[in-house]
Amino acid sequence: MPVPGITVETILREHEDLKLALITGEEGLTNRINNAEINRPGLSLTGFFDFFANDRIQIFGKGEWAYLNSLTPEHLNDITEKFFQFHLNCIIYTHGNEPQTPFVEMAKQKGIPLFLTPVSTHRFITLISQILDRALAPRTMRHGVLIEVFGIGTLLTGKSGVGKSETALELIERGHRLVADDMVEIRRLSESYLIGSCSDLLRHHMEIRGLGILNIKDLFGVGSVRDHKLIELIINLKEWEEHAEYERTGIELSTEDILGVSIPYIEIPVKPGRNIPIIVETAAMNQRLRKMGKNSAKEFSTKLNTYIQQSKIETNPVKD
Known part of the structure; x- marks a missing residue:
């Protein structure tokens, strides 16, 4: 039996403990997730997209959020365009941090679900990993x-x-x-x-x-x-x-x-x-x-072997 994927909508509707709020990209809720791993794209946001795990759920924690806020508007727009050139299933901002406007606009344009959750990054990753492990298990x-x-x-x-x-x-x-x-x-x-x-x-x-x-x-x-x-x-x-x-x-x-x-x-x-x-x-x-x-x-077998050995000794005593 092939390993089934799980849709973004299933995660949103059936797991209230994640406290997900959809910001934009409703048309992308049918996107399927086939990888149980998650990705924090900190390195990619600096412009290094080699080995970018775009097939995973993208988690933006405090570090990613703070880094994007530190960029100039021109640099932020440039990174946003490069980031959304890849096929993405969904993006999630943790700690209740509001997504940057260019990310919201691009997610809306591309139809990529963009979520906000008040849950901490560590707690959210623990919860979502358990859900994906169960859903995507062989x-x-x-x-x-x-x-x-x-x-x-x-x-x-x-x-x-x-x-x-x-x-x-x-x-x-x-x-x-x-x-x-x-x-x-x-x-x-x-x-x-x-x-x-x-x-x-x-x-x-x-x-x-x-x-x-x-x-x-x-x-x-x-x-x-x-x-x-x-x-x-x-x-x-x-x-x-x-x-x-x-x-x-x-x-x-x-x-x-x-x-x-x-x-x-x-x-x-x-x-x-x-x-x-x-x-x-x-x-x-x-x-x-x-x-x-x-x-x-095995315990009985050991006792039986010991009994047999003792019987042999008693039957054939060693002569001086």
């Missing part, structure tokens, strides 16, 4: 059910009809929380973290064959759902095959790669008589122990 879609089990974001996968939603429904009844059913949107927010969520249309809903579409939030209460969760475990539900080989010790945990991040992976065979929700709960608790540095399977 993402993909996976068929499955994402549920929080004992605090562990667990992605249930498997063929259609294997029982993913039914398993999740029983887990919800046991006090765990649904994040997404059927289609899980996965975003990579860092080199080692994946966040799973659901589309606005499907959020809090689940399909159960024979019952239809259920609203889990209405049925089980607000505590039964959450909007997003860190994915820490993948459990693939697979129909039982009589002669297939399945993991018996659990010493070495397999992983699955999603967006370049390796996530612990477990395959659970499904057949009548197996209580899959309890197995999923146990797998989540075991994964929590692994995160704390405790591997029950």
Whole structure:
């Protein structure tokens, strides 16, 4: 799935904490931002436009504002013309500092959104960077059910009809929380973290064959759902095959790669008589122990090896 951009209008309308006021350039609100980095164009304002990051949001802090105020009208007009020769998505003045008149006029002429915010530069950059990181994070879609089990974001996968939603429904009844059913949107927010969520249309809903579409939030209460969760475990539900080989010790945990991040992976065979929700709960608790540095399977293996070695010594004592 390609990485989507975010429009300037989305930032303006949906993030009131930025306290943005549009000065001019309303026709440019449809400009798309595809770069999560921001730019403070102090060096460019001196006339050095090599490596000018014009595809980023341009932030004018106290330094840029004071420098432009120090220029003669002729020099300011010259810098303004050179600056607006580049394609810009938007310009934002922080600290409530009023933009210089030539910048306002040129932004209006070029249709470039020009904003004013009372928020400090440092605070604004922190807020906007978080918004862009979330909006522009690499993402993909996976068929499955994402549920929080004992605090562990667990992605249930498997063929259609294997029982993913039914398993999740029983887990919800046991006090765990649904994040997404059927289609899980996965975003990579860092080199080692994946966040799973659901589309606005499907959020809090689940399909159960024979019952239809259920609203889990209405049925089980607000505590039964959450909007997003860190994915820490993948459990693939697979129909039982009589002669297939399945993991018996659990010493070495397999992983699955999603967006370049390796996530612990477990395959659970499904057949009548197996209580899959309890197995999923146990797998989540075991994964929590692994995160704390405790591997029950390896500890048992160590004890077993020690016991075997001691038995050999007792069976074959060393003779003087």
